[in-house]
Amino acid sequence: MTSRPGRHFLQIPGPTNVPDQVLRAMSAPTIDHRGPEFAALTTELLASLKPVFGTTGPVVVFPGSGTGAWEAALVNTLSTGDRVLHVETGHFATLWQQMAAGLGLYVDFVPGDWRHGASPEAVAERLAADSARTIKAVCVVHNETSTGVTSRVADIRQAMDATEHPALLLVDTISSLGSIDYRHDEWGVDVTVAGSQKGLMLPPGLGFNAVSEKALAASRTARLRRSYWDWQPIIEANRRGFFPYTPATNLLYGLAEALRMLQAEGLPEVFARHDRHAEATRNAVRGWGLEVLCADDREYSSSLTAVLMPEDQDADKVRKIILERFDMSLGAGLGKLAGRIFRIGHLGHFNDLTLAGTLAGVQMGLQLAGVRIDPGGLTDALDVLRAE
Missing domain, CATH: 3.40.640.10 (Type I PLP-dependent aspartate aminotransferase-like (Major domain))
Structure with a gap:
């Protein structure tokens, strides 16, 4: 390799x-x-x-x-x-x-x-x-x-x-x-x-x-x-x-x-960090003009965000481009969601800059795959990360 x-x-x-x-x-x-x-x-x-x-x-x-x-x-x-x-x-x-x-x-x-x-x-x-x-x-x-x-x-x-x-x-x-x-x-x-x-x-x-x-x-x-x-x-x-x-x-x-x-970090602080990173990721997805799979805002996951692709787009193609060009692995759609979604993990040992890099890679991959998106999505996520 x-x-x-x-x-x-x-x-x-x-x-x-x-x-x-x-x-x-x-x-x-x-x-x-x-x-x-x-x-x-x-x-x-x-x-x-x-x-x-x-x-x-x-x-x-x-x-x-x-x-x-x-x-x-x-x-x-x-x-x-x-x-x-x-x-x-x-x-x-x-x-x-x-x-x-x-x-x-x-x-x-x-x-x-x-x-x-x-x-x-x-x-x-x-x-x-x-x-x-x-x-x-x-x-x-x-x-x-x-x-x-x-x-x-x-x-x-x-x-x-x-x-x-x-x-x-x-x-x-x-x-x-x-x-x-x-x-x-x-x-x-x-x-x-x-x-x-x-x-x-x-x-x-x-x-x-x-x-x-x-x-x-x-x-x-x-x-x-x-x-x-x-x-x-x-x-x-x-x-x-x-x-x-x-x-x-x-x-x-x-x-x-x-x-x-x-x-050492404190469990309440760990949960708050995950909540914040999830919110930033959802902001990016909506800013791109795409849809978060979860349909109830009471049930948003703070561990990952599943992104629903437009009907004419293949989520696995986007994942393949991102892996080959930017050396980043995203989660595939499983079962009846295969090819329809990709999943962004934002859990575990993870910080603001890692998320910013992750979302930048996703945005570039979507653009390279020919998915029509608003590039302001990344900025919408960074606004959350900049906030105190």
Whole structure:
């Protein structure tokens, strides 16, 4: 391959850019995962993770992907033939419901248009109609990575409570944790699913479940088969600072450093930074004369922005030009949005100048692709970034 100067702009919505501090932390020599030094590391890590999830309960860490953490959430709380309510908000919500069906669960899939988040009203309607209380869990993607739409989890919990339905609430935060305000305990979430490669600023390889007392109680009677994903052995071993199998030691070094960085900046400041960068990006998109895919301003994502292309334009052509000319990767449209959108990731280890460079590259790529845009879009974004 031809060598290119400068750094590659990885502006997909995950995996995100890994900070130098985290890379250096991961390069430390591996230690004995059954020794006292590792036990101290684990104890500190698990305590530091809880505020990021907004919980005082256990957070289970798996060597695995977010997909594995999806499965862990299901198999620890449900039994074969149980009925679960999934809400279609995009590609990843669709994949999660397909997994649930593959595990032997009966899936009630609430259809969606991929431009809106999960409807609290639709969830309440389905639960209220379930007079026999056969629905055991409601599964929602907090921030749909394929669309740039953030569901209102607190409102969904309120809707569930209004029906007095006992279903568990399972929430995917894979592209929102550490980037968008999230409150596991306060919002009454029973299992929060997350991954390492987005707001936590790590490479892929760690999956997480934050678990409520209600979910722990459900795990004692759940009958879906599980072994590797079983919470109980991990929680028990974690009490002593260990894991029941070999953990991803060097990724845990990186996680410890990433958590220190989030703590040093402050979570409210992290969320405000992401909100501001998202607003600047949306200003650019509208300034260009294009359309943000998310159709409800209450549900704008602060992790990424999906840009809807005109009917006569191919989003993948734009992405190809931007990659070849400016060495920048943008997210592709997934599923039924393939070729219709591109996605700009603005999450994780990210600052104003990086966003300015990203949006300049997008603007030039659109122009080179022959898309009619107003070049004032970049200026509209910079106005947000200049503001105090």
